[in-house]
Amino acid sequence: MRRNRKVKILATLGPASSEEAMIEKLFLAGADLFRINMSHASHDVMRTLIARIRNVEKRMGRPIGILADIQGPKLRVGKFANTKVTLTPGQTFTLDNNEAPGDETRVFLPHPEILESVKAGDRLLIDDGKLHLKAIKCDGKSIVTEVISGTSISDRKGVSLPDTLLAVGVLTPKDRADIEAVLATNDVDWVALSFIQRPEDLAEVRKMARGRVGLMSKIEKPQALERIDEIIELSDALMVARGDLGVEMPLEAVPGIQKQLTRACRRAGKPVVVATQMLESMITAPVPTRAEVSDVATAVFEGADAIMLSAESASGAYPVEAVATMASIAQKVEEDQHFTGIIHAQRSEPNPTGADAISLAARQIAETLKLNAIVCYTASGTTGLRASRERPAMPILTLSPIVKTARRLSLAWGLHCVVTEDATDLDDMVNRACRIVVSEGFGGPGDRIIITAGVPLGTPGSTNMLRIAYIGSDGVTGI
Incomplete structure (x- = not known):
């Protein structure tokens, strides 16, 4: 099975898509890899979903990537005596370490790291920004704030801190337990880390993972942009x-940040996923809005490696239709007359290494001679990522003897991954490549x-x- 597009689709699994038959339908509709949201999935549910994905993978004969999305710290206020209170802009409101139920003047904040880190002038956004507070006095045990906008606050609402760098790492005890459970399966390819603020936040997980999974940093905090x-x-x-980026940053800044991050990752040769609300209306409707179609198209035009569905595929009424719609939009964009020019305009210079020079040369030769495909032999996946970074016009087949490598590369733009034995000599290398190109539908004799x-x-x-090779008349021999 081959896709008629280069960008990949990452579909989130959930109540609407947890059965094996539905996972297969999502794959056939266009999903290239699947996301398990550890905010909602128990370890048993995670293991069940992994087993079902691997069963689908075996039947389809294609490597399928799995991403486990780690929840990260969920910062919330405590409870109120009457569940909810009404506030007035201009009044003062205090968040403190007193565990007593809250009222119109104060509420418990069960996060000492926030009480110790917030400074006067910092903003605190409650309930996805519906309530905007500004700190005016901080003593490490309480934060006295002024209500800037918003009229109410209720039990356990989330707290966002766009101006504050917390002095603690991003991993909670739940996160560590989830990561250990993910690693124990030895069957997950990517771990996504939430609320990354600084490079140091990756160190603990890198040490735990020891190369067994790829680490994906979720950019949701303004602080992350300062050291991106x-x-x-x-x-x-x-x-x-x-989603969270749009809470902590002005909404109008998010599209520019998306372009900045996409282009930075392309320069670095690191896969980049664009996520959240891409086809939000398809949670309840069988077709998207025109604005959502344009949003998906923008990410594809920018050269994102993957585009993601969240609730649309996890809990929506039309999960298969959402995946198929996203695939259709992506394919149409990549067929657009302007697509190649836009992608090429953003291409960056290769690093001064032999491997990067080889990847650049392969793309240039393939485009000049209008070859059918670029074939990369790769064990670690690095060669495949270098080829993907070049964004060539023709398909890239990555051949690897390591199934985990092929699964991980299912995230990368333009890569069609095939698990095969390593070549034994140069003739076998050419013949094997020709045979796979034919069998996978990317070329034929001549x-x-x-x-x-x-x-x-x-x-x-x-x-x-x-090595440039002609596919022989038997379709299995290179000349």
Whole structure:
């Protein structure tokens, strides 16, 4: 099975899509990998979903990636004596360490790290920004604020801190337990980390993972943007999580930030996912709004590696239709006459390494000679990511003897991943590539392909060879 598009689709599983038959329908509709949201999934549910995805993978004969999305710290106020209170702009309202039920003047904040970190002048946004407070006095035990806008607050509403850098890491005890459970399965390909603020937030998870999963940083905090180059360098991929980002940043700033992050990841050769509310209306309607179609198209035109569905596929009434609609939009955008020019205009210079030079040359030769495909032999996945970074016009087939590598690469733009044994010699390398190109539907006898590999064969990180091959009349022999 091959996709007629380069951008990948990441679909979230949930109550509407947890059965194996539905997962198969989502894959057939266009989902390339699946997200398990650990905010809602227990460890048993996670293991069940993984098993079902792997059963679908076996039947489809295609590597399918799995991403576990870690919840991160959920900052919430305490409870009120009467569940909800009414506030007036201009009044003072205090958040403190007193566990007594709240009233019109104060409420318990069960997060000492916030009480110790907030400074006068910092903003506190409650309930996704519906209530806007400004700190006017802080002593480490309480925060006296002025109500700027909003008229009410109720039990356990979330707190966002757009101006405050918390002095603690992003992992909660639940997060650590979830990550350990994910790693124990040895069957998850990506872990997404929520509310990353600084590069140091990745260190603990990197130590726990020891290379067993790729680390995806979710960009949701303004503080992350201040050190974004360092965060990208230490991450394996990025997610533009526009939901929480749109709470803590002005809404009108989010589209520009999305472009900034997409282009920064493309320069770095790191996969980038655009997420949140892409087809929101399809939670309850069988067709999207015109604005949502344009939103998806914008992400595809920018060259994002993947676009994500959240509630649309997890709990909506039309999960299959949402995936199929997203796939249809992406395919149409990539067929647009302006798409190639826009993608090429954003292409960056390769790094001064032999492997990057080989990937650049492969793309240039393939486009100049109008070859059918670029074929990359890769063990670690690095060669595949380099080829994807070039954003070539033709398909990229990545051949790997390691199934975990193929699954992880299912996130990357334009890569069609195939699990196969390593080539035994140069003739086998060419013949195997030709045979797979034909069997996967990317070419036939008489077509030409270009192959990148490392010599000695099977040596990770040694990409140093290009080979142009004709597919022989038998469809399995390269000339």
